[in-house]
Amino acid sequence: MASGFLNILQKITPPPIENPVDYDGWELKWKFLVFRPALLKNEAILSGILVFYVLFWYFGASINSSKTEKWMSAHQSILARQFSKPSVGNLRRDGYSDFFNFSTGRRNIASLHVIFSLRPYHDLVQLLFQFFWGLVDVQYNPKDSLELDFKLFPEALPHDFVWAIVAKDELRTIKDDRWDLTFTRATENPALPPSLSVMSEFADVTESLYKAHPALLNVLKDPQNLRYFRSLSITDQPRDRPDAPIPVEKREKHVILSLSVPPGSSAAATAPLVEAIFPFIDSLSKVSLRPETKNKTKKAREDLDKQLKEDAEKEKKEEMEQQREDQKAAKRKAEQERISKLSAAEQQKILERERKRSIRKSQTKAVRK
Template sequence: MADFLKNIVGGSKSPDTPIPSSDSDFADFADAPSPSPVPFESVAGGATLGGPAPTSVPYTKWYNVHERYTLNDFRAEGVILGIIAVVFTLHFIGTKLNRAKSRAWIKAHASVLTSEFAAVGFGRTSEKTPEKLLKAKSLFEYATYATGRQNVAFMDVKLTLKKRFNPVMTLIETALSFFFDSFGAPEDSVEAVIYPFDGKEAQIVPALPGAAELRSKDSKSTFDGFVWAVVNKDKMKQLREERYDLSITFTKDNSKLPIWATVMSESAEITETLLTNELASAIKKAGDLFDYIIISDQPVDKPTKMDETIPRKRLYLRYRLPSSNNYDDLAPLLSYFVRISDHLASSAHFRPEVIRKVRAVRDENIKQIQKAAEEEKAEERQAERDRAKKAKRDAELNALDAKAQKKYLEREKEKELRKSSKKQTVRA
């Protein structure tokens, strides 16, 4: 028994016998010598690795970029860079031209604005050079503002110039204007809008120290409401289509005006009062750059609600800028436009017969709006009744069982058939 146990635990083996390890599979490499680095040999025609440096380097194109590439390899990049350079150059030149054109306009009209208004421009800076009076809203839009004048609450002026910084867009807009009337050709223009006090000085400027004095003069700044305009005949059709206020006027030529201009008015008496020799002379001097001057108490868009029929008096002036930046012929036009509010306050008070004729068109439009509003309310009331009737019918139907519901629907169908037969009999 003892011998058997010795055999199991390995007791029968000699103590000198080595015990096999887990790495016995690599026993074949146990007697292999340790590896040693092999010295590098010099490369033929090149540098010697691990040895002395070669005396010379062989010639290869890899070290000469100008021999590996030619200009033809960079043709696409050159085209892209050229286009970018052209775009940036045109953008810079166009922006500079627009800025110069706007500065030329404000320099020519700064004396008129500063002499007629107490405050011109948007800033509060004490430096009131002409350039400071105009504000750039974008690369092609400039604006100024003026206030502080008798009979004028304030005036907005907007310059819209060609997009010279983007010739592609200018060409597209020019091409579209040839094929579609809705697209206007790019042009340099000025539009001024005057908001008259019309007897509301105390409400508009209640915080001024002289508000009490203004309140006593309220009646002197009022004038009758009407629509009157002098327009360039080239713009007449477009204005009549785009502006509701001018659509209610009639057109008539006047001997005081050049042949390319005409009057749009609601009454001949209004024309006699407003078309002064000074205004006609300023229009003639401006030439065909003049687009229109409009005095209106009606909205530009046709009113569809009663709130929109409330008269709001506005004065509009628009003309195009000359390419030469010479405004000697256009300065009198803006000067008269600023002072026309004084003429309106003193002279635009007409006979009752003229006012009744003017108001007739407005009253007719108000009646149409009231009729449309009443019809809309009637439709809403009918829809409400129909909804209530349907809700009552659904409630009655849901309270019945299936058999009663069937009888209810049959009776309902018979009533509809009788109604339709009566309608056919009446038509026959």
């Protein structure tokens, strides 16, 4: 027993350090302790890499925290004026690149979610991946993005439609991220700056929105306000395609303002856009559509619900068929395992029985033909 324990200790004990006798480098001695740095080059390199990574992570995480805190601080007065329950100082985070804020308590607006999705400045590996992938895919352009998602009360917008103003450099990818915007068609509009496009289901939606709140155009015509503007959308559809029709009582309407996050020194640059959104939302109840547009929208939503229902039923049918196939396969496997345990004579009888059954089936099919 003791010898076995000693053998285990010998196996897990590291080998002794061999100090060369002819060592001529710098060393530090204290009594029986000797420190020779030249013998620890590999350890020094690894320690340096570790320290660099930790410092990189710390400063990267600090950059993201500083950006979000400065933006919230620069817009605190706006949110405090507009909401009875703003949670400006309550910024939640998911990791070190995603931050969230929630406000509520305002006419026409059920809630506001402020969502920061920043680049992973704290993660060197992800940054290198983004850099090299950007060399491969010229359309790949990661950004520090910010969304203000306004969930509306039902009476704030009496009509169903999808509409957006989008910066042209976002047109290539925005439909990949927003299923609801696939309902629209991008067009030029002379009332907007050349760098912006309109995405709308129907032409008169744009005209009605401009009439209801013309001040929005003045804000978007200022080049200073477009530096960080990405899109402004109104939608009665979810951003991701639902698996089945959404019940009427669970349907939501949103106004979504998408921005690029400005640097901390310019955090207040997006304040005019944020300020202008609130009167714009208040004006949506005044939007009036032509009767033919209302009918087209109603039919489009009915066709969508029908298609979603058919797709859901088809998917359910495919799942049930797959389950039946899996059950048959499991049954065949269990039968094969049972037969494999029988004697050779019994196995031969079963094979002969299966052969005769196959012959009878083939003869029956021949007679039917």
